[in-house]
Every structure is written in structure tokens, then in C-alpha cells.
Amino acid sequence: MDAFFQINGKKNDPNFISMKMFNEALKRKKSNDQRSLSPFKENLDLFYLSLLVGLKFNVKSEIDHYELGELTDEWTKELSENSNAKDYIIALYLIQITKKEEDKSKIKIILNKSLDHKKRTTLSNNGLKEIHEYCFGGYEKILDYFEKQTPSSIVDFLVKYKKLIDSSA
Amino acid sequence: MSETIQSVKITGWAYRGLNIPDYDINIFDPNSNRNFSLILQLSGQGKTTTLNLLRYCFYNFLDEIEDKNKRKKEFDALSNKEKPNDYGEFTLKLKLNNTINYKITLKFDFKNYKINYFTTAGDGEGKEPGLLLPESLKEHLSSEFIKKSFFNLELANELLDEQEKETDKTIINICKLYNLDKISKAFDLFKDEYETKTGRLNVTLSKLQEMKHTKNKIEQSLNNILKKENEYFEKRKILKNEFNTLEKEEKKIRLENSEINKRLTAAENEVSNSEAELSDGFYNCYNFLKNPMKFSNEFFDSLNNFEDKLTKMGIPKSVGDSFFSELIESKECLCGKQLDEEMKENIQKNKYKFLTDETYNVLNPIKSKIKETKKIEKFLFDEAFIDLTKKMGNLIRAKNKLSNVTENIDQEKLIQITTRKSEIEHEINPINEFLNETINKRWSETDTPDTESKKSLIQQLEYINSQIENATNTVDLGKKIKFIKKFLEEVKEESLEEISNSIVEKINLEVPRVLKYEQIFVKSIKNKITFKDREGAAQGQIVRITYLFLIALLGRSNLKFPFIVDSPVTAMDDVSRGEIAKSLAQFIDSQYIAFLLPPERGDFADVLDEELNNNINLIVAFPKNKFTENLITQAKNFSQNTELEKWTNGIVSYNRDFFYDFRGRLIKQDI
Numbered sequence: 001m002d003a004f005f006q007i008n009g010k011k012n013d014p015n016f017i018s019m020k021m022f023n024e025a026l027k028r029k030k031s032n033d034q035r036s037l038s039p040f041k042e043n044l045d046l047f048y049l050s051l052l053v054g055l056k057f058n059v060k061s062e063i064d065h066y067e068l069g070e071l072t073d074e075w076t077k078e079l080s081e082n083s084n085a086k087d088y089i090i091a092l093y094l095i096q097i098t099k100k101e102e103d104k105s106k107i108k109i110i111l112n113k114s115l116d117h118k119k120r121t122t123l124s125n126n127g128l129k130e131i132h133e134y135c136f137g138g139y140e141k142i143l144d145y146f147e148k149q150t151p152s153s154i155v156d157f158l159v160k161y162k163k164l165i166d167s168s169a
Numbered sequence: 170m171s172e173t174i175q176s177v178k179i180t181g182w183a184y185r186g187l188n189i190p191d192y193d194i195n196i197f198d199p200n201s202n203r204n205f206s207l208i209l210q211l212s213g214q215g216k217t218t219t220l221n222l223l224r225y226c227f228y229n230f231l232d233e234i235e236d237k238n239k240r241k242k243e244f245d246a247l248s249n250k251e252k253p254n255d256y257g258e259f260t261l262k263l264k265l266n267n268t269i270n271y272k273i274t275l276k277f278d279f280k281n282y283k284i285n286y287f288t289t290a291g292d293g294e295g296k297e298p299g300l301l302l303p304e305s306l307k308e309h310l311s312s313e314f315i316k317k318s319f320f321n322l323e324l325a326n327e328l329l330d331e332q333e334k335e336t337d338k339t340i341i342n343i344c345k346l347y348n349l350d351k352i353s354k355a356f357d358l359f360k361d362e363y364e365t366k367t368g369r370l371n372v373t374l375s376k377l378q379e380m381k382h383t384k385n386k387i388e389q390s391l392n393n394i395l396k397k398e399n400e401y402f403e404k405r406k407i408l409k410n411e412f413n414t415l416e417k418e419e420k421k422i423r424l425e426n427s428e429i430n431k432r433l434t435a436a437e438n439e440v441s442n443s444e445a446e447l448s449d450g451f452y453n454c455y456n457f458l459k460n461p462m463k464f465s466n467e468f469f470d471s472l473n474n475f476e477d478k479l480t481k482m483g484i485p486k487s488v489g490d491s492f493f494s495e496l497i498e499s500k501e502c503l504c505g506k507q508l509d510e511e512m513k514e515n516i517q518k519n520k521y522k523f524l525t526d527e528t529y530n531v532l533n534p535i536k537s538k539i540k541e542t543k544k545i546e547k548f549l550f551d552e553a554f555i556d557l558t559k560k561m562g563n564l565i566r567a568k569n570k571l572s573n574v575t576e577n578i579d580q581e582k583l584i585q586i587t588t589r590k591s592e593i594e595h596e597i598n599p600i601n602e603f604l605n606e607t608i609n610k611r612w613s614e615t616d617t618p619d620t621e622s623k624k625s626l627i628q629q630l631e632y633i634n635s636q637i638e639n640a641t642n643t644v645d646l647g648k649k650i651k652f653i654k655k656f657l658e659e660v661k662e663e664s665l666e667e668i669s670n671s672i673v674e675k676i677n678l679e680v681p682r683v684l685k686y687e688q689i690f691v692k693s694i695k696n697k698i699t700f701k702d703r704e705g706a707a708q709g710q711i712v713r714i715t716y717l718f719l720i721a722l723l724g725r726s727n728l729k730f731p732f733i734v735d736s737p738v739t740a741m742d743d744v745s746r747g748e749i750a751k752s753l754a755q756f757i758d759s760q761y762i763a764f765l766l767p768p769e770r771g772d773f774a775d776v777l778d779e780e781l782n783n784n785i786n787l788i789v790a791f792p793k794n795k796f797t798e799n800l801i802t803q804a805k806n807f808s809q810n811t812e813l814e815k816w817t818n819g820i821v822s823y824n825r826d827f828f829y830d831f832r833g834r835l836i837k838q839d840i
Contacts (some may be wrong), residue, residue: 008615027539030598032591034561037448039455052461056468070613078459084542087535088472094463094535095475104482110530117530155447155561158454162554165458165465 002119002128003073006043007066007136017143017150019046020069025150026157036156037139042076047135048085050162054138056165061136063129074120090115090122093131174306178264178760182223186257187277188249189215190792190819192812196762197786197823201267205754206786207760207774211833214791216764218247220319220735224712226261228315229300231284244282255280265303266382273300309728315340317719321735325715326413329705333406336694336718340663340668343722349661357582360643360650369642374497377640384633386618391626398608398623401600408600412593419586429578436571442628443564450560453553462542464512464550469542476539479532667693668725675721676714683713683748709741716749720756729759737763743772767833774828787828790821803831 006023009066010016023046025107028038040046054060080086097114114127121128151157181195194205210216224230234240248257257277263268272289274296287296302310317324317339327335341347370377461468497513506512575587603621610622616629638647676691689710690701698714700706706714723732738746750773753761762793765774778785791800793816802812804820807827811818822828 024265030594030601032594032598034447037444037451039451045455049458052458067615068613069615070611072611083456084458084538087538088461088468090531091472091475091535091539092468095471097177098475107479111532113530115528115531117527122531153561154451155557158451158557159554161458162454162664 001063001125001132002121004044004047004071004121004128005068005132006047006071007139009067011065011067015148017148019043019050019139022046022139022143025152026154035135038154040154042078043071044076044079046139047071048079048089050139050142051089051131051135052092052138053141053164055089055096056138057097057138057141058096059137060130060133062141063132063136066136075122077129086122093127093134096134097130133146172266172269172305174265174303174728175733176266176759178267179223179555179731179762180262180264180270182219182262183260184215184222184259185259186249186252186254187218187222187247187259189218190790190816192790192816192819192821194788194790194821195823196760198264203784203786204757204760204761205777205781205784206788207765207777207828208762209765209767209770209771209787209789209828209831211791212766216735216766220321220733220764222247222259222275223261223733224315224319225275225284226259227300227302227310228312229284229286230312230315231282233312237282240282244277244279247277248279252307253279265306271302272296273302287779306728309345309726310729311342311347314339314730317343318723318730319733320719322712322715322737322739324719325708325711326410327406328694328709328715328718330409330698333402333409334696336669336698337665337696340672340722343726343745344664344668346661346664349657349664353657356650356653359547360646363646364637364641364643367641369836370640371642372640377637380633380637380640383618384630384637387626387630387633388617390620391623391630394608394621394623398604401604405597405600405604408593408597412590412597415586415590415593419583420592422580422583422586426580426583429580429583432574433578435570436567436574439567440564440571443560443567447557447560447564450553450557454557457550457553460542462539463545464547466544466547469544470541472539478534479536504782513614528566555718578685622743666695672718672721674723676717679717679752681744683717683752684710684746686744689714710747711743712739713745713749716752720752725758731762732757733762733764735764736766736769737771738769739766746771747776749773750776751780753777767831770829783825787825788821788823789828789831790819792819794818800833802830803827806830 006019007016008018008020009140010018020043023040025035026038026040026046027035027043028041029035074080075086078085079089094111094114098110101107101110114124114130115122115129116124119128123131142161142164146160151160178198179196180198181193183191183193185191194208197203208216221230228527231243232242234243248254255278257279258274259277260272260274262270262272269290270292274287274289275281276285276287285298286300287298288301289296290301324335327333328339353794365381372380376756423433457464462472463469483499497508497516500508578584607621608623610620610625612622612625612628616622616625618626618629620626634647635644638644673691673694680688680690687710689703689706691714692701698711698718705711719732723730738749741749746769774787778787789804791797793801801813801820804813804822804827807822807824807830810824811820811822811827815821
């Protein structure tokens, strides 16, 4: 795995709301509703928000459960250069995978396995795969919180998302 | 006929059974050196219809309309409303290379919404079915070429619209740069044939056929998408033009009704302010979410603890892979001991325990950012989200207020405009989505030829092509053709750039004269016209620049083809009109025909007339009916060269004095 993917469908679940569909309700577009004011311009925004939930609640979901669609092979400008979101989220991921480890050399091994400066994602193939597992776990949690429905508006999404992220694990 | 056609001149046309009187218009060309004709008509008396009829004579645009209702609408616009006929006829008379006469007759079938074409070549009477123009002329007559040669000034706005990339499209079509694409296509066809004929297959014949079938499917799908893309581009242009026209009308009505304007402006401002507030609120909330350390104490503490933990452990400190490689290759260790094979193996085995440069380079900036991040009060984060609901409420209230104001305006026309504008916005949204997103979606492994992504289809085509090349042992040929196609693409790009630069140069040479009081110089015409040191220009200035652009561009064509314009100098002041007239007289060496409204005559027709030493056709045409009695009376005073009785339902005058004296305003008083 050397790029970011989103869920286009879930195997054996025709009613599953894909990230693609969820993004339709969120992404900025010329429309007569709140989407024309949306701060979410890229599909990777939902990926990031799902990943944040996945890491906060330490939930993962197997990649093999889903049909995937490729998004991009690098972090978007909004999540990297224009903010530090990329660094914080990678650090939160590293916390999850090193939290049980106190041995310095073992931590170094884990870090070496997960990061790669040469990759545009700054994550190794292993790291990127695991990030997707957290992201998809987080997305499933978001879907449950939204009662398996896409948000009715951007306000609806942000308000509920905040409640979810504020709630304890 | 094998003769190369270098010039086309219109010598006249005739209407029969259409929504324009059954008269003939003659375009005189004494000594074959008269290029200019101005036809004066009142609004709603057939200017735009004639422009369309002239277009149809060279290209069957109506045949391309697949939507039945739209097709019907176009045909209905041409049919005679007072005396409905099943058929109507329009005949165009041409002179090619100043010697060969041609007649093109369009027979409109209003029952079946079809046009039947007939052509008469030479001076004979016989008609051949079909549009049978000489091949050397036909190759020029693409739909775009005709659209640009017979244009109205809506083009002016299109040339400034980056989304439409109209300048590039126009140059590619008029200068026939699309021929380079045709050559590329010919190489593909050659390769396709060669692959079928070659006997050196690496796969079974049925496998190859299967691949070819897939390729055909992808190509078919790509063609459909390209067709849809073009249709959507056209549709968007039409909708945008309609939207712009409505906006202008709305502006005019609002200026005339200050009270309505005040109420509407206040309500619109409220909506716009509420939208801005909500939008800021969204960005504010998302910015919080992009910084987990700011909105969550839990994240703040755990990230700081993580940073501490790494620092305490002396992480990061990196040792590059090259360090270990060099160590293994050297004879002794850093401590001075001789390195034996076992020690080298251990170094190789354990080097992963040290942080690599790759990890260090990611980790170090992350640590710094965690360190730099300050805590903020949680309530600021909470408030940002609570405010969203309040801001949304404000927006809903502002929108309701605006619709109340709109609904209660006692200006039916304004309500119609607002409704139609909103409909257009709804119509344009899916078009934008298709043109901006759908066709540009990235290729994904699971994509099939059914996708609507142009990008994906191109990639699928490349993939299947390389599979076929491997299967047919034509990899080398494929590479050569790819190289030639790339070269042709570069030739097209460079030609476009060179032509564009030369056009910009020509436009800017004319600017001091044509825009003498506020000189606006063109910076670039890449994709759209942009100006030096300024963002935009007034409508009249844009129109003048458009003229200069077209004059420079059409002057490059090796075919002298009529340049026909509807309402040539609307939205221009008297000075600009005069200067445009001078530019036209000086630089246009093909035929120029303009359909003029009476208010456009002053400072344009007279200047053109003078510049051309009266070598110009000045024509007036109007219908005969109870509403035009005053025009008929006027015409009677200029009976010389005026066809008062020749036509049952219309009058055509070639009298220069009548052209200058003709006043449409009298009709209004009479009615």
C-alpha cells in the first residue's frame, strides 16, 4: 500500500454507506445548500477525521472487508503545509503503536517499521496499511454514531462529530 | 472540383415561408472589391434568426441537437407564426474565388423537424440534394469555425472566462491546429491495422481479439465522454450567457426601481454576511479539529508525554544505513578490534535497532511541533461549535427574508428573472460537477470502461495498448508512434503559443488608437484574455478587445471567409465605435456583414462609410404589417432603390439616404 484509499463499498453489505457517499454530503461544491460553504475540499479530509476517531477510540477494521478507491499518494496541502494536522495525527498513531513498549530499541524498531521519509505519505507501507485500519475503524464508529446515515448538513456533521470526539472511549 | 478555394463571398439570400418576410437581400459587389455590408433592422425583426440561418447553410447545427424538445424549439423559432407552413426555405447565394457561383438551399420540414440541403453549383438551375461544397472549402467548415465567423458579442464574455478556455479553442479551430490531432489519430489507426496483420503473436488469436474488444469498448466509452464533455461545455456556455443577460436585465430593472433595489440589496447583503459568518465558523471548527492538541486535553497530554518519552530515551538520534555498510566493509571496529565475519554478521543483524535517517527525518519535526504547541482554553473550542447552530439560524432567517422580499415585489419580470436565475444555477451545478470532478477522477484498479472519468479511460487505454503491443510484438512500433504523437502535441502547443503571442502583439499595437482614453493592454490570451496591471475591464472595452482579437485571428486564415456580426457595437461609446469602424476598414480584407440596430448606426456606419469611400452596401429591411405603417411611410419618401411593392409582406431598401434617415422610434409612438 503506497497511497491513501477510501472505502467505496463493504464486501457482503450492499447497504453500507461508503466514504465516497459520505463525502458527497460533506465536500465543498457549488450547490444551494451548506456544501457551498464547506471547509472540506478534499476526500482526504474525511479520511483524516475518521483516522482521528479511530486513534482516539483505538478501533481498527480490516482493510480486506472493503472495496477501495484510491485517493492520493500524498497528504493534502491543507493537512500538511497549511496546518500541522499530518504531524499530530502521525504522532497519535505512533502513540498507539508504541504505548505498551518501554524498551528503547524495540520502540526504535517499531518506528523504523512505520515511518519512511522517502515516501510522500511519510509512512512506510506497513505504517500506511495500519493507518488505514484505524481510519476505517474510525469511519465505522462515525457511521454508527450517525445512525448509518449521511449528515443532513455541514453543521449537523460538525456538531455530532464534536460530540463523538468529546465522548470518552 | 479540385480548385483550391481561397475566398468566399455572400452575394445574397432569400427567405420563403419563414418567420421573416419573403424577400431577397442582395449583397452587391461591383468590381469584386466591395467587402462591407450593413443591414439595419429593428429588434425582433430577424437579425439573430438570419445569423442562425446563415450558419446553418455551412453546418447543420440543428442535426446535432439530440433532445427532441430543444430541436422542436429551434425549428419553431424559424417557422412563420402568422401563416404556419409545413415547409420553409432559405437560399444563400455565394461566389467562390470571385468567379464561381454557388447556391445553398435549406428546406425546412417543420413537421418532422429536419433540414434538407440542396446545392446548385455554377449558374445552372438544377439542384443537387445535399450540402455539396468543394472539398477544399469543406475542410475549413468545422462547427467552431462557423460559430466564430458568424458571431454575436456574447463571445466577448466567453473570451474572458477561464473555465471555458475559449481563446485557445478559438485559435485551434480557426488556425486548424486540430489537424495535428488528426495526424496523431492516423498513426493510431495505422498501428491498429499493423497489429491485426502481424503474424507474430505471443498470445492466441482469440485472446488478441478479446484484448481488441476491450480496447474498442474503452475507446467507445472515451468518445462518448468526450462528446458529453463538449455538449456540457456548450450547454454551460449557453446557460452562463443566459445568466449574464438576466443579471444585466435585473440590474437595469433594479436601477429603475430604487425602492425595490434598496429592499433587495439589504436582504441580499444579510444573506451574504450570514453566509460569510457561517463559512468562517466552519473553517474555525475544522482548524480546531486539525490540531488535536488544542481541542483535547487528553490529546495534548498524551502527545507531550510521547515527546517526553522519546526525548528521555534519546530518541531521535539517527544512524544512517551507510554508517553500518562502511563499518562492515572496514577491517577494524570503532574500538580498534579486528572485525571478523561473525562480528560483521551481528552488525548486519542488529543495525535495525538504531533509528534510520528515514525515521529520524519524520520524527524530529513532529517532536518540534508537539513542543511548540500551546494549550488553549477548552471553552473556546466548545464555543466555536455552539456558534455554528446560531450562525446557521441567522442564515436561514436571512434567506427567508430574502425570499419574502422577492415574492412581494410587484415586478413580475424581476420575479421571473430571479426564478430563472435560480433554475440556471441548479442546471449548471451537475454540469460543473461532471466537467470539474467526474471526468478528472483518478484512475483506480477497479475501474471499468463504464467509468465516466476521462483520466481513467485514457489510462485504461494506455494499459490495454501496451498489453496488445506485447501480445503482437509491436512494442517498438508503439514506442515510435508514442514519440511522434508526443512531438505532434508539442508542435501544437508551441504553435498555439506562437500564434497567441503574435495576436497579443497585434492587439496591443491597436490599443492606443482603439482604446485611446483608457488604454488597456493585453497580457496574455492563454485560456482567456487577461490584461496588464488590472483584473477586468468595462463591457465596452471588452467588446473592443474582442474585436481586435478576432480581426487579428481571422486575418491569419488563408481562406477569406465572411465575418458576420450581430449587433456589432452595442455597449460602446461613440469614440470606440468610430475607432472600431476604422480598425475594421483597415484590417478586414474578407467580407464583413453586420446586422445593425438603429442606435448602433451613429459614429459607426458613417465612419465606416467614410473610411471605405462609400464602397459599402447600406441596407434596410423590415416587415410590412399594421405595426410598421410609419416605417412604410418613411420608406415611400426614399423610393429610389427601395423595393416597396416587390414583396408582399416586407420592404427592402438599398437607398443610402433611407439607411441614415430610418427611425424605428416612430413605431412606439404610433402603437
